[in-house]
Amino acid sequence: MQITVLNASMMYSEDNGYIGKVEFKATEGTTAYEVALFSKKGKEWMYSLNFTKESGSEEEITFIEEKLEEDDDLFDFLIETALSRLERPESADEDKPDGE
Template sequence: MQITILNAEMTYSKEDGYVGKVQFEAEGHSNQYEITLASKRGTRDWGYGLFFLHESGKEEELLALEDQLEEDDELFDLLVDTAKAKLEK
């Protein structure tokens, strides 16, 4: 799946751990997305939430993308790495 990154950010604190988000477009999808990422265990074991970025869209596209993220480690890692690259030092 081809994605285009629109924006990314990540912060770290002892209290919250790593918290980030990536805004992106997915090829063939009619809406843009935002994935929020969180990990309290270093940079592993990420929890995430996937949302439409601006307005609601087709639920089947969101669910298909979520399935893709669960199955495609490279795609998920790309989003995590993009957010980590923006980590405030």
């Protein structure tokens, strides 16, 4: 299955872990999807699949869900895409000049 990434983001905080999303469109369907990703430590990932804007057919989302479950390379690609956009909150220590 070929996909086109439309948008991706990822944030990390010590309290919440990794929270991200990837919006994409599959060549097999007509609807855009969003996979929301969560991992406390960045090793085991949970996800939720939704339509991005407008709802499509149940058959389409079921097909995408099955692909995410079966195709580890696809799932890893989505995680890596979100991680490539990782934003970390700046530490207060980074704002202090050296020696303070």
